[in-house]
Amino acid sequence: MKVSYYPGCSLEVTAKPYDTSAQQVCRSLGVELEEVPQWCCCGSSPALKMDGLLSTALSAQNLVHIEGQSVDKVVIPCPFCFRRLLSAQEEIQADQDLKTTVQNVIQAEIAGQLDIQNLLGFLRYDIGLESIREKVVQPLSGLRLLTYYGCYLVKPSGVTHYDDGEYPVSMDEVLQALGAEVLDWDFKTECCGAGLSLSKTDTVVELTRRIMREAKFKEADALVVACQLCQANLDMRQEEIGKAEDTDMAIPIIYFTQLMGLAFGLPAKQLGLNHHLIDPISLLKSKGLA
Amino acid sequence: MHRLKGHPEERRFLEEVIEKSGQNLLECLQCGKCTGSCPISSQTVGGPRQLIARILHNMQDAALEDPTWWYCVSCGTCANRCPVEINMYQVATALCEMAEEAAVAPCEPAIHRFEELFLKSVRKYGRVQELKTVMQFNMRSFQPFKDAKKGLQLMLKGAISPVHFIKGGAKDPRVADIFTRVEQLKQGEKAHES
Ligand code: SF4
Ligand code: SF4
Numbered sequence: 177m178k179v180s181y182y183p184g185c186s187l188e189v190t191a192k193p194y195d196t197s198a199q200q201v202c203r204s205l206g207v208e209l210e211e212v213p214q215w216c217c218c219g220s221s222p223a224l225k226m227d228g229l230l231s232t233a234l235s236a237q238n239l240v241h242i243e244g245q246s247v248d249k250v251v252i253p254c255p256f257c258f259r260r261l262l263s264a265q266e267e268i269q270a271d272q273d274l275k276t277t278v279q280n281v282i283q284a285e286i287a288g289q290l291d292i293q294n295l296l297g298f299l300r301y302d303i304g305l306e307s308i309r310e311k312v313v314q315p316l317s318g319l320r321l322l323t324y325y326g327c328y329l330v331k332p333s334g335v336t337h338y339d340d341g342e343y344p345v346s347m348d349e350v351l352q353a354l355g356a357e358v359l360d361w362d363f364k365t366e367c368c369g370a371g372l373s374l375s376k377t378d379t380v381v382e383l384t385r386r387i388m389r390e391a392k393f394k395e396a397d398a399l400v401v402a403c404q405l406c407q408a409n410l411d412m413r414q415e416e417i418g419k420a421e422d423t424d425m426a427i428p429i430i431y432f433t434q435l436m437g438l439a440f441g442l443p444a445k446q447l448g449l450n451h452h453l454i455d456p457i458s459l460l461k462s463k464g465l466a
Numbered sequence: 467m468h469r470l471k472g473h474p475e476e477r478r479f480l481e482e483v484i485e486k487s488g489q490n491l492l493e494c495l496q497c498g499k500c501t502g503s504c505p506i507s508s509q510t511v512g513g514p515r516q517l518i519a520r521i522l523h524n525m526q527d528a529a530l531e532d533p534t535w536w537y538c539v540s541c542g543t544c545a546n547r548c549p550v551e552i553n554m555y556q557v558a559t560a561l562c563e564m565a566e567e568a569a570v571a572p573c574e575p576a577i578h579r580f581e582e583l584f585l586k587s588v589r590k591y592g593r594v595q596e597l598k599t600v601m602q603f604n605m606r607s608f609q610p611f612k613d614a615k616k617g618l619q620l621m622l623k624g625a626i627s628p629v630h631f632i633k634g635g636a637k638d639p640r641v642a643d644i645f646t647r648v649e650q651l652k653q654g655e656k657a658h659e660s
Contacts, residue, residue, distance in 0.1 A: 185593045190626055216592040216641045221540055222581035223588070226566075228486075228559045230648045234588070237644060259542075281647045331542035334551060341546040367505035371539040374603050375576040377612075379537070383505055412616050451625035453616060 179298070180245045181209035182238060182261070184254035185217050191404030193448025197433035198253050198295055200447065204311055204440045205303050209251065212241050218260045221371045232274070233281040235264030240284045249291040251298045253433075255328035255403045258294040263335050265290060294329055296402045296432060297338055300346040305353045313441040315355025318463045321435075322396040323347040324387070325364050326406040341365065347402060347432055354439040359394050363387050370405035373412075384413040385420060391427055397459055398428040400435060407431060411453045428456035438465060479526045486560035493550040494518050500544035500554060506537040514544050514554040521557075530565040534558075536574035567656075579606060589645045592638025597626065 187195040202209050215238050223231035238261060242250045252258040268275045269288045279286060299308065325344050333341040342365060348358045369376075369383040388410065391399055401407045411429045418425035429452065437447040444466040449456050460466035484491055500514040507513030511533045520529040540555035565572070572578035583602050587594045597617075604612045620626045 186596060188593065190596050192625070214638075214640075216638060217588045217594050219588060220584065220594065222584040224540055224555065225535075225538070225558055226562050226581055226585065227648065228556075228563065229651070230585075230645065231559075233644050233648060234641070237641070277651070281644055281651065283643075283647075327539075327541035327543065332545035332551075332553060334545065335542065335553075341542075365543075367539060367541040367543060369505055369539060372506070372537065372577065374600060374612075375574075375580040376537065379506060379508070412613070415616075448625075451620070451623050453619055453623075 177206065178208040178210055178247055180212055180242050180247045180250040182212045182215055182242065182250055182252045182257060184252065184257040185220075186404045187253060190408060193434060193451050194253055194404050194407070194431045197431055197437045197447045200442055201299070201433050201436045201440065204437075204442075205299070205307060207303065210245060210247065212238065212245065212250070214241055218257045220256055220260075224260065229277065229281070231260070232264045232267055233278050235261045236268060236278045236286055237282045237284075239265055239288070239290060240282060240286050242290060243287050248289075249293060249298075249302075251293050251295050253295040253402075253404075255294060255326065256405065258292065259328045259336055262292045262337075265292060266335075294338060294402070296329065296346055296350070299436075300350055305349060308350060308436070309353045312354055312439045314439055314465065316351070316435060316439050316463075316465065317355045317357075319356045319435075319465070320359055320395065320397045321351055321356050322359050322361055322391055322394060322399050323351065323364060323432075324399050324401050324406060324410070324429075326370075326401065326403045327365060327367050329402055330365055347400065350432060351400060351435065354435060356435070359396055361390060361394055363390050368406050368409050370403075370409040373409055380409065381413055381416050381420070384410055385417045388414060388417050388425055388427065389421065392423075392425065396427060397463075398430050398456060400430050400432050402432055404431075407452075414454060426454050428452060428454045428459055430456055476524050479524050479529070480521055482564065483521050483529075483557065483560050486563065487553075487556045489552050489554075489556050490550075491518055491521055491552065491557070494522065494552060495549060497549065499547045499549065500552070503543045503547050504554075505541060505543065506534070506539060511537050514538075514552075514557075517554075517557070518552070527570075530561060530568060530570045531573045532561075533574050535561045536572065536577045576607060579603060585645075589642050590637060592636075592641040 219231045219234040265288050330339050330344050331341045339346045351358050369380040373380050407429050414425040434447045498515045501507045504513045517532045517534045535558035538558040545553035580603050583599050587599050604610050
């Protein structure tokens with residue numbers, strides 16, 4: 177199967193492990209990811225906040241590039257890019273005036289009929305649990321995991337049309353198919369505040385602190401994420417949280433694609449598992465998985 | 467519902483926000499589910515319910531200087547839980563644009579600074595140069611070594627490359643053109659109005 181792949185800015189530089197593990201896992205599952213030629217930034221939250229038209233136009237520019245690829249499906253690992261491109265396409269379809277304006281701004285015609293999917297949803301539903309299970313050579317037994325979906329992948333439901341905005345389960349199902357033990361908790365979609373990480377660090381430390389305190393209470397081995405913003409934020413702020421709570425706080429934050437790769441028998445280093453601040457390697461070694 | 471009794475002139479601001487955001491704030495029940503769920507509501511940041519109350523009461527200055535929409539991280543939790551599906555991050559965009567038009571100084575300069583630097587980078591390179599933007603933000607906020615230790619650790623692990631702190635990627639003039647055309651369009655509208 178061949179699909180278009182829109183990595184987004186973070187996966188090029190700060191979230192390489194997400195990109196490389198996604199690429200390898202898709203290859204193992206017989207999926208060919210064809211990167212969108214000449215893609216650009218979707219404008220992320222700054223454009224969405226400061227300039228609605230600019231935000232929609234940047235997404236539309238990417239949709240046009242994808243439409244040029246002659247595949248009908250695009251798979252997007254970054255939840256923000258996923259939600260933004262999906263919502264831009266819907267906005268343009270619903271409003272002819274907006275469509276005309278946007279087409280003028282990007283100076284291109286847009287069809288607006290793409291099947292836009294996030295990477296997790298694509299693997300869970302299009303590829304399916306059965307195919308995932310078949311590839312497992314090293315079951316992740318003995319790993320106690322919590323799934324953390326964050327916001328943009330599922331919220332608001334009326335925009336993402338994906339899983340459940342309050343209590344999603346798709347990542348849980350994938351990890352269970354890999355043989356891991358998935359714990360239950362109430363923080364699957366609690367916001368970690370990543371967008372304010374630089375400008376309002378205190379707010380973000382408080383938000384991540386609530387999440388990590390609960391993760392520790394649940395005695396999880398690791399938190400599994402599908403978003404590079406959540407990954408960086410939760411990985412980076414634990415030192416401060418530990419100090420504030422007067423306790424050791426060092427729970428690895430791992431991409432679900434890294435765990436898929438590991439279960440498929442790929443080496444931990446090749447999946448970038450040695451590239452996180454809180455190193456998951458010793459945990460994985462203790463479980464005989466690395 | 468005294469908000470509906472106002473003279474049309476008194477409802478001008480409210481109507482503009484509704485039109486720009488596409489969110490029918492007149493349906494708001496003031497139930498507070500949004501603020502109760504909003505991650506950024508705090509003692510100093512009033513949250514979406516209060517912001518909507520200000521808009522409904524035509525308190526333009528208070529609404530355009532409300533920190534809530536600057537803080538809003540577009541998490542979508544409010545829209546998910548709101549009984550009438552009001553999406554606050556769309557309202558945030560509308561208010562941000564209206565505040566800029568009305569030349570209201572950003573009441574949250576740090577958030578504004580970051581968002582501007584981010585978009586500057588996108589305008590120049592087509593893709594945001596994250597690490598360079600972080601550096602620029604920290605320099606301009608007079609805290610050059612903020613999180614520097616973590617950056618260094620990640621570099622030592624080989625997770626990020628020092629090059630990306632200084633060097634940008636290739637330039638992408640097509641994206642700069644999009645920025646320019648959006649600007650021109652807005653200036654045209656302004657000229658048309660006045
Ligand atoms: S949840 Fe909806 S109806 Fe309730 S106060 Fe918030 S915006 Fe208004
Ligand atoms: S979208 Fe904005 S206003 Fe709504 S809950 Fe999230 S941060 Fe709060």
